[in-house]
Every structure is written in structure tokens, then in C-alpha cells.
Amino acid sequence: MPFAYLCDFDGTISPQDIGAAFVERFSPDGAATGRDVLADWLAGRMGHRELSSRQAALVRISGEEEALAFTRAFKLDPHFAPFVREALGRGDAVMVVSEGFDFYVRDHLARAGFADLPWAANRARFESGSIVAEFPFADPACAHCGNCKAQHVRRYRGRGFHTVLVGDGVSDRHGAQAADSVIARGSLRTWCAEQGMAHTSFESFADVAEFARRQDLAAPLPRPSRDLGARRAVARPAAARPKPPAAGGRDR
Numbered sequence: 001m002p003f004a005y006l007c008d009f010d011g012t013i014s015p016q017d018i019g020a021a022f023v024e025r026f027s028p029d030g031a032a033t034g035r036d037v038l039a040d041w042l043a044g045r046m047g048h049r050e051l052s053s054r055q056a057a058l059v060r061i062s063g064e065e066e067a068l069a070f071t072r073a074f075k076l077d078p079h080f081a082p083f084v085r086e087a088l089g090r091g092d093a094v095m096v097v098s099e100g101f102d103f104y105v106r107d108h109l110a111r112a113g114f115a116d117l118p119w120a121a122n123r124a125r126f127e128s129g130s131i132v133a134e135f136p137f138a139d140p141a142c143a144h145c146g147n148c149k150a151q152h153v154r155r156y157r158g159r160g161f162h163t164v165l166v167g168d169g170v171s172d173r174h175g176a177q178a179a180d181s182v183i184a185r186g187s188l189r190t191w192c193a194e195q196g197m198a199h200t201s202f203e204s205f206a207d208v209a210e211f212a213r214r215q216d217l218a219a220p221l222p223r224p225s226r227d228l229g230a231r232r233a234v235a236r237p238a239a240a241r242p243k244p245p246a247a248g249g250r251d252r
């Protein structure tokens, strides 16, 4: 069975939380207010959808160009790109699932050479010197999340993938609950341990790549054949691999 790796962005693919840094940098009156908003969210008094809307309302910025000039200063985990190439080459799927904003997720993936990688994030609409948060991937049945990571997980599982949620924070919990396997660090790892939820720890995508290789080695080999050529068959024949549910930017 092929694996689908659904990877959080801020704090996971990007070791630093670009979204939080962006809001802090461009909220001139909002340093204290922003901290209050964050405290309400961490205490569970509001969901991530409301958090994003309230944080966006604090932002003062000339436009997307100024935003990108700031967010481009951040670096992605250097092990992420080789992990993706190896996973896709093996027939596994990788999708980026983010509670951050679309403009910097899209930009960073394109600059890393992954413009065609499926991804989903909340939308920041630049308007009149500020931004408005929009939620194209919210689940109407859940008031909590902006981008419902669980629905992305379920879509991949419905296509025949073993699903793996890779993440580091509170916004990954619903996705982790829906996934077949969890790879965690940060507060997600702590929460998994508290919940008694099986998980694998990671420090960087080098560890995620190692996890993926172990799954590949554990996959059953095809039945041997008298045809000598078949001895070179890979563990998981291409014909048996399902198609990912979406490709490229259409998945936003």
C-alpha cells in the first residue's frame, strides 16, 4: 500500500513559524493584543479559524510584495526537498496542509521546486492596507479549524493510501486523529503522549525520510516468478498504486 504524507508547514516544513512571525511583524498596534489572542487560542477559548481572522485584522501592510519580502527570509528544513523527491519517486504521495496563509506557502514551495506539489492553506486576501482571512478548506460541521486537515487525510485514505500526518502543533490534532500514523514533534508530540496515541518522533525531515524507507522495506514483496526479470520487481508495482486525489495548485 502506498503512503501519503500530509505535512504541516509552520514549525514542521519550515522550522520557524512564518505565519506567527508575519503577524507579529506587521501588527503595529497588535503586539499585546496579538499575545492575548494567542493566549485565548492556546487555552482553547477559540478555534484556529477565529484566531486567524483576529490576527489578520491586526495586520497593516502595503500588499503581497511587502509580505513576500519578509517571508522569503525564512528557510525550509533542508531535508524536506530530498524527502519529497524520494517519496514521490517511490510512488508515495506528499501534500502540504497548513493553517497558515496561502501566499507564503505557495511561494516557498515554488522556490523549492515544488510548485506542482498539492497543498492547502488559509487564504490571505490583501485589501486596503491589510489582509482578510478566508477559509476555503473549512469543514462546515466543525467551528474549530480554518483548514480542516482531517478532511485531507480522509480523502487520501479513500483513495487507498496509508495516511501519515507529520506535524508539530495544536492545529495538527484533528489530522492526527484521522491519520493511520503520526510523526510528531513539539506540542503535538506531547499531546500524542498524553492521549496515549501511537506516534513516531522526529527532529527533521531526515527522520521522516527514514520512517518512509522503513515502511517501504516492510511492504510485502510481489510473488516470485520464473521470469528472471521479475526478480528485479520493486516492492510495490506501479500498477497497484492509486492516483493522488489532486494535483498541483488545484488542491488549494
Ligand SMILES: [Mg+2]
Binding pocket: 008, 009, 010, 011, 012, 167, 168, 169
Ligand atoms: Mg505547525
